[in-house]
Amino acid sequence: MSSDPAGIGNADLLNLLAQGLGSGAIKVVDLTHTLSPDFPVIVLPPEFGQCQPFRMEEVSRYDHRGPGWYWNNISMSEHAGTHFDAPAHWISGRNVPNGTVDNVAPEALIGPAVVLDFSKESQADADFVMTRAHIEAWETRHGPIPPRAWVLMRTDWSKLVGTPAYVGMTADGAHSPGPDAGAIEFLIQERDITGFGTETVGTDSGQGSHLSPPYPAHYILHGHGKFGLQCLANLDQLPATGAVIIAPPLKIRQGSGSPLRVLALVP
Amino acid sequence: MTTPLQPPPKKDPQIPTRPPQLPPIPRSRAALAMSAAAAKGQFALQTCRDCGAVCYPPRDGCPKCLSTRLRFQPVAAGGELIAETTVQASTDLYFRERLPWRVGTVTLDCGPSVMAHVHADLTTPSRVTMAMKLDKGGNAVLFALPEKVTDHMEDDPQYRELNASPKHRRVLVTDGRSGVGQAVVQALLDAGAATVFVGIADPWKPFAGAADLGGDPRIEVMTLDVTDTTSVKELAGEIGGKTDILVNTADHVRPGGILSRSDIVTSRDEFEVNVFGLQRLAQAFGPLMRARGADGANSAVAFVDILPIHALSNWHAFGAHSASAAARHSVLQCLRGEMRAGGVRVLSVFTGPVDDDWRQTVEPPKLAPTAIAKAVVAALQGGIEDYYVGDIAKDVLEKWLDNPKVLEREQQA
Numbered sequence: 001m002s003s004d005p006a007g008i009g010n011a012d013l014l015n016l017l018a019q020g021l022g023s024g025a026i027k028v029v030d031l032t033h034t035l036s037p038d039f040p041v042i043v044l045p046p047e048f049g050q051c052q053p054f055r056m057e058e059v060s061r062y063d064h065r066g067p068g069w070y071w072n073n074i075s076m077s078e079h080a081g082t083h084f085d086a087p088a089h090w091i092s093g094r095n096v097p098n099g100t101v102d103n104v105a106p107e108a109l110i111g112p113a114v115v116l117d118f119s120k121e122s123q124a125d126a127d128f129v130m131t132r133a134h135i136e137a138w139e140t141r142h143g144p145i146p147p148r149a150w151v152l153m154r155t156d157w158s159k160l161v162g163t164p165a166y167v168g169m170t171a172d173g174a175h176s177p178g179p180d181a182g183a184i185e186f187l188i189q190e191r192d193i194t195g196f197g198t199e200t201v202g203t204d205s206g207q208g209s210h211l212s213p214p215y216p217a218h219y220i221l222h223g224h225g226k227f228g229l230q231c232l233a234n235l236d237q238l239p240a241t242g243a244v245i246i247a248p249p250l251k252i253r254q255g256s257g258s259p260l261r262v263l264a265l266v267p
Numbered sequence: 268m269t270t271p272l273q274p275p276p277k278k279d280p281q282i283p284t285r286p287p288q289l290p291p292i293p294r295s296r297a298a299l300a301m302s303a304a305a306a307k308g309q310f311a312l313q314t315c316r317d318c319g320a321v322c323y324p325p326r327d328g329c330p331k332c333l334s335t336r337l338r339f340q341p342v343a344a345g346g347e348l349i350a351e352t353t354v355q356a357s358t359d360l361y362f363r364e365r366l367p368w369r370v371g372t373v374t375l376d377c378g379p380s381v382m383a384h385v386h387a388d389l390t391t392p393s394r395v396t397m398a399m400k401l402d403k404g405g406n407a408v409l410f411a412l413p414e415k416v417t418d419h420m421e422d423d424p425q426y427r428e429l430n431a432s433p434k435h436r437r438v439l440v441t442d443g444r445s446g447v448g449q450a451v452v453q454a455l456l457d458a459g460a461a462t463v464f465v466g467i468a469d470p471w472k473p474f475a476g477a478a479d480l481g482g483d484p485r486i487e488v489m490t491l492d493v494t495d496t497t498s499v500k501e502l503a504g505e506i507g508g509k510t511d512i513l514v515n516t517a518d519h520v521r522p523g524g525i526l527s528r529s530d531i532v533t534s535r536d537e538f539e540v541n542v543f544g545l546q547r548l549a550q551a552f553g554p555l556m557r558a559r560g561a562d563g564a565n566s567a568v569a570f571v572d573i574l575p576i577h578a579l580s581n582w583h584a585f586g587a588h589s590a591s592a593a594a595r596h597s598v599l600q601c602l603r604g605e606m607r608a609g610g611v612r613v614l615s616v617f618t619g620p621v622d623d624d625w626r627q628t629v630e631p632p633k634l635a636p637t638a639i640a641k642a643v644v645a646a647l648q649g650g651i652e653d654y655y656v657g658d659i660a661k662d663v664l665e666k667w668l669d670n671p672k673v674l675e676r677e678q679q680a
Contacts, residue, residue: 037495040471047521049532057496164471171473 021265031232031245031262033161035081039231040167042079042201043174051077054259078257084249085203085218085228089256092223099225101255108227109248111194113150113264114142115238118177122155126168127207128177132186142240147192150245153179154235157199161233168206178205181216188224195247196221197229197262232262242267268418269387272427274435274461275564287560287609288361289404297325298406300339305399305407306652310344312377313337323379342377344397348411349374351391361403364561369425373397373411383409384425388417400429401650403560403610405603421648430650431569431612434459436511439502441466441493441548444474446623446636447573448516454640455514456485458648461565464506466491466517468498493517493544494536503551508559513552514571514643517544520625524586534587541591542598545572549602557609569612569647572599573639576617576660579667582678584629585620603652614646619659632658 008016020026033039041051054076060066078101079085086101087093098104116138122128130153135145145151155177160166168175178200187193196203196217203217213219221228229247244265249258294302297313304311313322317334321342328335351371357363371385373395381397389395395411402408410429413420421432433455440455442448443465452463464487465480480486489506492498493515503510519540521533528534549570556567575582577589578596596615603613620626622633634657642656655661666674 037492037497038490040469043472049530050536052536053495055495164473167471169472 017265020267025267027266029234029237029243029264029266031234031238031264032082032260033158033231033233035076035259039081039161040201041077043167043169051079053077054080076259078252078255078259081259082231082233082262083229083257083259084247085222085230085257086249086255087222087225087227088254089228090215090218090222092219093225096222096225099222100253101249101258102251102253104227104249106248108148108194110246111148111150111244112146112241113152113197113238113243113245114145114241115152115154115235115243117154117240119154119156119236122157122177126165126175126177127205128155129205129211130177130179130183132182135183135186138240145187145191145193148194149191150195150197150229150247151187151191151193152197152229152232152235152238152245153177153199154238155199156236158231158233158235167201172207173209174201174206176200176206178203178208179217180211181213181220184217184220188220188226193226195227195229197232197247199232199235200230202230203228228257229262234264238264238266269420269422271419272422272435272564278563284559285364285561285563287403287557288364289607289610290361290402290406290408291359292404292406294406295325297327297337301325301399301407302401302405304339304341305401308649308651308654309341310397310399311339311341312375312379314340314342321375321378323375323381343375345414346373346375346381346395346397346411348372348385348389348391348393348395349380351385351389365424365428371411373409381409383411384429385411386413386420386426387423388413388420398429401612401652402429405607405612405652427564431512431614431647432458433512433644433647435461436565436568437462437464437506437509438512438514439464439466439489439506439510439552441491441513441515441544442517443467443476443480443488445516445518446476447518447621447639449476449479450636450640451514451516451573451643452480452486454637454644455512456483458644460512461485462487464489464510466493466502468492468494493547494539496547499544499547499551503555507552507555510552510556511559511565511567512569512571512647513548513556514573515545515548516573517541518573518575519591520575520585520588520621522585522588522625522628524583525590528587534591537588537591538594541574541588542594545595545598549598553602553606553611556611557606560609560611567609567611569614570602570606571614571616571643571646573616573618573643574599576619576655576663577678578617579663580671580674580678583680612650612652614652614654616642616646616654616656617660617664618642619657619663634659 035054041053057073059071061070087096087099204215208215246263249260315329316336318332320331354368369385373383374380394414398410438455438460491502519537559567574595575592578592581589620629620633646654
């Protein structure tokens with residue numbers, strides 16, 4: 001039995017966690033939006049294949065179709081609602097080993113999270129682009145981002161769900177905040193993150209197709225085997241550092257992503 | 268002139284809604300052919316191919332020469348009203364709710380003398396123009412109309428039983444995002460609709476023409492996505508009890524056939540809107556409309572669908588879309604029978620290619636949205652079950668009636 005320098009055994013560690021959860025000392029925050037038919041999905045030019053929003057057809061509800069039970073058939077894109085992007089989602093990640101959701105190492109799906117709060121900047125500018133400089137400035141206040149962390153970009157965009165501003169669609173495309181290539185390269189190459197999460201419909205900004213490379217978060221994250229989380233909620237309930245998130249996607253064979261329930265453990 | 272129909276008063280919540288009754292239904296197979304003509308808005312009677320006699324009522328042999336070679340074909344619609352009476356009492360459940368009822372005898376210019384329903388503006392004797400109309404049971408009846416249009420002629424209560432006029436009625440247009448949807452909204456308002464509810468999917472996505480929908484107080488924009496069962500049910504919960512006419516303008520169209528696509532994703536989108544969307548609308552609104560088929564001057568009267576003529580025969584350039592149209596046509600046929608119990612008409616407005624973004628590469632003639640809107644109103648005002656709008660639709664129909672297999676090959680070109 002191994003133990004850490006403080007002399008706490010592994011079983012004790014897990015017991016402590018359970019005790020913390022039981023006593024409420026460790027809070028569980030749900031970072032997931034309710035999966036519903038009216039939740040927006042990403043908008044692509046209509047000549048491309050489209051992202052199917054969540055749909056639900058009732059099979060029976062204690063009635064002639066099934067007297068004792070209630071259940072539904074559901075259908076959706078792998079990228080509908082609060083969802084996980086696997087490396088294979090993007091062309092840059094097509095050759096990444098174990099790049100589909102069924103093959104993602106489970107250890108990667110639970111890990112520390114840091115929350116980069118750019119809600120003020122995003123409120124001031126729907127097209128706010130987070131750069132390396134923004135992240136470095138954040139680190140001077142909160143310390144360096146630890147390795148293998150999930151980096152969550154807080155914009156308070158989740159509070160716009162149900163309003164046109166959430167996607168911010170106008171004739172020149174969507175308008176919502178996101179990172180540029182430099183920010184993502186920094187997080188990967190110098191901070192070795194596990195994944196990057198946002199409150200918006202994608203890990204990229206609404207105008208991300210006009211950046212270089214287009215959709216830099218998707219392109220660079222997945223090209224390096226990193227994961228994406230999007231349509232997150234309640235990031236304002238997380239501390240800047242110290243939370244742990246649990247984000248396992250469905251185990252879909254050769255799946256490129258999956259809707260999921262994302263939970264955060266908060267001290 | 269006819270006394271203009273006044274906007275109906277608000278419903279008295281203490282009076283039970285009049286249950287729909289239908290006029291007598293049974294018809295011989297020969298008589299159903301007359302209903303088939305009326306369904307297309309034709310005035311057609313059996314004509315003997317041997318002696319040329321025009322026959323009425325429909326039968327299996329010529330009353331003049333005993334030939335069995337009788338065929339329905341369009342005949343002159345003129346005639347003279349020579350006698351009339353007003354029925355004051357009836358044991359028939361449908362008519363006794365609607366008395367008094369005017370009937371008369373008309374000598375048709377093409378030969379036969381017929382019993383007909385008679386418009387209130389006619390005096391006896393007088394020249395008349397005959398119309399062959401579908402009654403609420405879906406059968407052809409003859410209606411004598413003034414030769415010249417009189418003021419508010421369409422407001423005659425007997426005439427209103429035979430059409431589905433939008434005047435003073437509340438209409439749901441299911442998709443207001445498209446040019447066709449918006450043109451239909453305007454045409455219905457121009458035809459006197461009291462309210463037009465306009466369904467908009469994904470209201471967070473801007474669309475051309477949105478501002479115009481905000482301009483008229485008779486327009487109410489509602490969230491509606493026909494691919495989302497919850498959305499359709501919620502809207503029916505909100506306005507289903509006062510939807511007198513439903514016009515389904517939703518159509519998901521993309522070019523391409525079966526092998527020119529490599530998946531069923533787009534076809535599925537097409538079926539979700541064009542077929543299952545139609546079914547969702549029918550299942551959510553149909554029972555409510557069917558229950559209100561006799562609910563006064565603004566009773567529920569019609570469920571209208573706008574669909575491509577290539578429902579009849581596949582057009583390869585839009586082959587997958589045609590497949591969804593064929594399914595849609597079949598759904599409408601089923602629905603027509605199911606809605607009949609409430610006297611609610613199911614109208615199919617068949618169109619050729621619409622002049623829109625998705626058919627930019629299609630050669631003219633193409634249909635302007637306003638032409639389709641005009642057709643929707645004409646189908647409602649005429650109570651016409653199968654309305655063919657534009658040259659392509661009429662041409663395809665004609666070729667299909669002539670030889671479906673030849674048409675199939677022609678449309679593969």
